[in-house]
Amino acid sequence: MLKAVILIGGPQKGTRFRPLSFEVPKPLFPVAGVPMVQHHIEACAKVPGMKEILLMGFYQPHEALSRFLVSAQQEFRIPIRYLQEYAALGTGGGIYHFRDQILSGGPEAFFVLNADVCSEFPLREMLEFQRRRGDAHSALMLGTTANRTQALNYGCIVANADTHEVLHYVEKPSTFVSEIINCGIYLFTPSIFQHIGDVFQRNQQELENSNGWQRAEVIRLEQDVFTALAGSGKLYVYKTDGFWSQIKSAGSAIYASRLYLNQYSQCHPERLAQNKPGGPIIRARVVTSPLICIFSSSARALCSAAHPHPASHLS
Ligand code: GDD
Numbered sequence: 001m002l003k004a005v006i007l008i009g010g011p012q013k014g015t016r017f018r019p020l021s022f023e024v025p026k027p028l029f030p031v032a033g034v035p036m037v038q039h040h041i042e043a044c045a046k047v048p049g050m051k052e053i054l055l056m057g058f059y060q061p062h063e064a065l066s067r068f069l070v071s072a073q074q075e076f077r078i079p080i081r082y083l084q085e086y087a088a089l090g091t092g093g094g095i096y097h098f099r100d101q102i103l104s105g106g107p108e109a110f111f112v113l114n115a116d117v118c119s120e121f122p123l124r125e126m127l128e129f130q131r132r133r134g135d136a137h138s139a140l141m142l143g144t145t146a147n148r149t150q151a152l153n154y155g156c157i158v159a160n161a162d163t164h165e166v167l168h169y170v171e172k173p174s175t176f177v178s179e180i181i182n183c184g185i186y187l188f189t190p191s192i193f194q195h196i197g198d199v200f201q202r203n204q205q206e207l208e209n210s211n212g213w214q215r216a217e218v219i220r221l222e223q224d225v226f227t228a229l230a231g232s233g234k235l236y237v238y239k240t241d242g243f244w245s246q247i248k249s250a251g252s253a254i255y256a257s258r259l260y261l262n263q264y265s266q267c268h269p270e271r272l273a274q275n276k277p278g279g280p281i282i283r284a285r286v287v288t289s290p291l292i293c294i295f296s297s298s299a300r301a302l303c304s305a306a307h308p309h310p311a312s313h314l315s
Contacts, residue, residue, distance in 0.1 A: 002047060007094070007113065031253055053079070110188055140237075141183070154173075
């Protein structure tokens, strides 16, 4: 049995998304017509054996978030819960704090996904890769290729080309390390908690004489855990050529929409405008808004503000 955790951050995060994030929390911002994290939920719900999806963040309970969770549970027929951190615990701190919730029911493995990425989410492929390797205790991260300059904005991975073991990991290096970057999508087994626990213990010792407890719980998966696991035979990378992009700003949300809309023509044609009898026939890729009028070649069909097409994109 499997679970998934989606890291949604909190109100102090996503500042590059302002002013858009004033209206709606960033994880719910629409990307290709549905809330950003719905793409993650849909991908997780499709993985055979997926039993529960946990959204983890430090947003206060929120009406829009609760409403979304109820409707997503109904649509994808899977339990989805929000676990609220008492403070920003970092990308690894929340997972550690809520480890009992993650481990309840005895999952053999669980995915962790950054909310602010758009991706093809090759989760099944990651699982198969991990099962083929036959090592039940290592962690797996999704990697993709960036150019030398872009790579500096991400976690950079140096891997063994044959075994795919991560030999070296540097988060946002100041000089070039590798063109393979961390996509923020991981497959962990329960043994990851031992490694996060080691970081917690170390933090606690270091902070013993200060107001330690709270800050010891702040753990970054990237700098604190992956950097230590690299080169120890416990961290592997699955490289994807599928689409992937970060969503940090309004501009990148438009780019992400484009990537998902492209995918819709295969997996969700119903979310795109359909050719209707008497309506315009859409033959190529087109994006419309309710304010745009489309005249068919026979000038018979007019799509106007009175009969708007939602944003459509057909191939
Ligand atoms: N629950 C929770 N608590 N989530 C958090 C917290 C926290 O304290 N801090 C960040 N997150 C969530 C964010 O909402 C986002 O979805 C994800 O964790 C990563 O956010 P950042 O910490 O802003 O990291 P980043 O996006 O700059 O870089 C990360 O993602 C890149 C891929 O998009 C790193 O993992 C990079 O290595 C990676 O390349």
